[in-house]
Amino acid sequence: MSIGKTHWAIAEGYIPGKSVDDSRELLSHETACILNANDAPAHVRILLYFADREPVGPYEVTVAPRRTLHLRFNDLTDPAPVPRDTDYASTFESDVPIVVQHTRLDSRHPNIALLSTMAFAGN
Amino acid sequence: MSIGKTHWAIAEGYIPGKSVDDSRELLSHETACILNANDAPAHVRILLYFADREPVGPYEVTVAPRRTLHLRFNDLTDPAPVPRDTDYASTFESDVPIVVQHTRLDSRHPNIALLSTMAFAGN
Amino acid sequence: MSIGKTHWAIAEGYIPGKSVDDSRELLSHETACILNANDAPAHVRILLYFADREPVGPYEVTVAPRRTLHLRFNDLTDPAPVPRDTDYASTFESDVPIVVQHTRLDSRHPNIALLSTMAFAGN
Amino acid sequence: MSIGKTHWAIAEGYIPGKSVDDSRELLSHETACILNANDAPAHVRILLYFADREPVGPYEVTVAPRRTLHLRFNDLTDPAPVPRDTDYASTFESDVPIVVQHTRLDSRHPNIALLSTMAFAGN
Numbered sequence: 001m002s003i004g005k006t007h008w009a010i011a012e013g014y015i016p017g018k019s020v021d022d023s024r025e026l027l028s029h030e031t032a033c034i035l036n037a038n039d040a041p042a043h044v045r046i047l048l049y050f051a052d053r054e055p056v057g058p059y060e061v062t063v064a065p066r067r068t069l070h071l072r073f074n075d076l077t078d079p080a081p082v083p084r085d086t087d088y089a090s091t092f093e094s095d096v097p098i099v100v101q102h103t104r105l106d107s108r109h110p111n112i113a114l115l116s117t118m119a120f121a122g123n
Numbered sequence: 124m125s126i127g128k129t130h131w132a133i134a135e136g137y138i139p140g141k142s143v144d145d146s147r148e149l150l151s152h153e154t155a156c157i158l159n160a161n162d163a164p165a166h167v168r169i170l171l172y173f174a175d176r177e178p179v180g181p182y183e184v185t186v187a188p189r190r191t192l193h194l195r196f197n198d199l200t201d202p203a204p205v206p207r208d209t210d211y212a213s214t215f216e217s218d219v220p221i222v223v224q225h226t227r228l229d230s231r232h233p234n235i236a237l238l239s240t241m242a243f244a245g246n
Numbered sequence: 247m248s249i250g251k252t253h254w255a256i257a258e259g260y261i262p263g264k265s266v267d268d269s270r271e272l273l274s275h276e277t278a279c280i281l282n283a284n285d286a287p288a289h290v291r292i293l294l295y296f297a298d299r300e301p302v303g304p305y306e307v308t309v310a311p312r313r314t315l316h317l318r319f320n321d322l323t324d325p326a327p328v329p330r331d332t333d334y335a336s337t338f339e340s341d342v343p344i345v346v347q348h349t350r351l352d353s354r355h356p357n358i359a360l361l362s363t364m365a366f367a368g369n
Numbered sequence: 370m371s372i373g374k375t376h377w378a379i380a381e382g383y384i385p386g387k388s389v390d391d392s393r394e395l396l397s398h399e400t401a402c403i404l405n406a407n408d409a410p411a412h413v414r415i416l417l418y419f420a421d422r423e424p425v426g427p428y429e430v431t432v433a434p435r436r437t438l439h440l441r442f443n444d445l446t447d448p449a450p451v452p453r454d455t456d457y458a459s460t461f462e463s464d465v466p467i468v469v470q471h472t473r474l475d476s477r478h479p480n481i482a483l484l485s486t487m488a489f490a491g492n
Binding site: 008 | 395406436437481486
């Protein structure tokens, strides 16, 4: 089953710089969950947009056929890490249809808060 | 009133393995809320995708005419249970139009966190 | 500015039966936020779907021109109140285009949890 | 990469009037995250809708080319501030395609709650 689109955008982006719990699972983080339901690999190019400077990227990731990649923005390093406590946005361009969902876990306070939304699919 | 699409995807998926409250209502869980507003039953086939192995499924569920099924991923067992603390994604294929919404309740910490989003509707 | 669709669906629905705070603003509740950006009134018919019985409705509400109505499912009474601690779903049919967004505030635990998603727009 | 639509709506809107933390980052607030991925500036006109009075606006903002603006409704002042503890909705009209996402941070209680959804894209 192939499902998805080749162009996606997430207008919200913000990685809290603090966490009350430093374990990987409870660290404050943002994730782009990418589903590649195709039988071919998805080569994805990600651009990050900011409030006051030029976009950074592309970050390049490959999602294998019939796999999902829950990509943490916290883990991006090439060409540059994602600054904390900073507004950003992102776009995704893939050579095959994919599905992109955005999630944040905020653990600045003793209890966690979550948000999630399907990203915007372009044509 | 018939509303919906026959193909859906949820790119995010993660069932926390811990809960501070083991009651069914407050146990950490993920749900695919399926609405079948048709006058015919909806036969739905679900596939689960993972980061590092082949998809598992199909899980088969039937939603009766004019009914909603809030299906907990925690409850899926055939062909295999959904692993906890593990990234996954899912696709849904139905023989009649349905609407699919994704929700997580995370009760790892004393207070609960919630997320929800409409799933992505394919063509 | 006219924006929206005439048919909408929300597959998730669940009003927690408990609240730590009984003030109207912090009581556990679900809301269908309806925007009518038209210069004509929107006559909206709502149906509620359940897991194991026939749909209930229509509930009829009117949203005045250029107004928003944040309709609490908790407040619906005619033809019947919405049961608490019960899975449900809903559909909306309007005579003019509207926009529908779904929100839940869960205050069963001392701190609140929130979820929100744009509803699914049919054709 | 150009992505987005020129007309958007957010049916939910509510800025809690209280916060346990008055720092800018943890103050209760709502944000319209706007991404302008074009090489031209986006001139955006925002209208606010209420339950019982005429819309207020337009609020006019410009998003520079290849930038994102995470616009806090709390910060809008011209032609009028956004009332707290009040239901509202909003529409966005831009001269170039943009992407709009809605987020609320609620810090009325000691721990924060978050919600987010992609806004509704009109034609």
